[in-house]
Amino acid sequence: MDHLSPNGRRSLCEWKGQAGYWDVEIAGERIEAAGWSYPDPTLSFSGIAGHVAFYPEPFDEVLVDGEQVVPQPGGFYGGWITSKEAGPFKGIPGSRFW
Numbered sequence: 001m002d003h004l005s006p007n008g009r010r011s012l013c014e015w016k017g018q019a020g021y022w023d024v025e026i027a028g029e030r031i032e033a034a035g036w037s038y039p040d041p042t043l044s045f046s047g048i049a050g051h052v053a054f055y056p057e058p059f060d061e062v063l064v065d066g067e068q069v070v071p072q073p074g075g076f077y078g079g080w081i082t083s084k085e086a087g088p089f090k091g092i093p094g095s096r097f098w
Contacts, residue, residue: 004052007033016045022052031058036078056080 009021022035035054038045055078056062057071064082072079074091081089088095 016041034058
């Protein structure tokens, strides 16, 4: 949390509620809205309160068990794709309204 500061950006998920975004600062470099959280999610998603998720794309390197993560296509979703996940993945061309 020492590397995070609140960002004024907000979005609304019809299932989880209102998300707030976080800027990340590492070695003097600031990455705006690289993370998001739901401080007061709907009851069904109460387990995610207090947790921060991160988009993999703005970082130079994101690894899961030593494997480089591929960001979920489309720039909207924050999925971390590795060889252990099977598609199709929402966000690729033709997946609109999926």
